[in-house]
Amino acid sequence: MAISTAMCTSFKSELMSALHDFDNPGGNTFKIALYTSSATLGASTTAYSSSDEVANGNGYTTGGNTLTSVSPTTSGTTAYVDFADTTWSASTITANGALIYNANSSNAAVVTLAFGSDKSSSNGDFVIIFPTANATDAIIRIA
């Protein structure tokens, strides 16, 4: 069981089939789900699954948080997408990784995020801070 940070291979193919629309407003709904260290997530992940997801309750809802996306843009030859930081408030959560997926497209996987170790909140906030939206740092980039 392991979680790695990766752009899902199925997502690359689905981009070419126009299955994902990151425009805001008007695009698809993207969500982020948290997983325990028992999960296996990586480039081969194809869709959201509740297996080994953080349990419902204590500030976490199965399926995860809905992300607010920033419409795709380009800089030089790189296209990128950004999301607003997301918070699970007043939560008690232990998570080892996350999956961003498209809730409007059969829950198709987009990227998997490895936290590197268990991260925990206890009656507190659990926040994922996305990187600066530019061609070298943005969370999802296509060069």
Next chain:
Amino acid sequence: MTNGFGSVGAFEIRTTQERGFTVEEIAEDLLNKLLFISSEAHPAIREQAIAFKDRIRPAIIHYMKQAVRSDRTTLAAQLGKQGHYDMAEIIRRL
């Protein structure tokens, strides 16, 4: 993380125990979002950007604290209206 033609950027996880984030912690995140200083920036531009960041930090913290206080006033008022005077007082004294 580079993965063929696509890349996934470096994100951060922040958590708290038995509290929320402080205004100062959130203000720092906001400043980092508002003002990104490239590692390749000219030293003079870098210094100017850092100086600007330091200049606006107190103003951001001041208004964020005001927002928190104002929200607590609303919460305390709502709790008081519902007869929860003890809870309203706890919120007021935070």
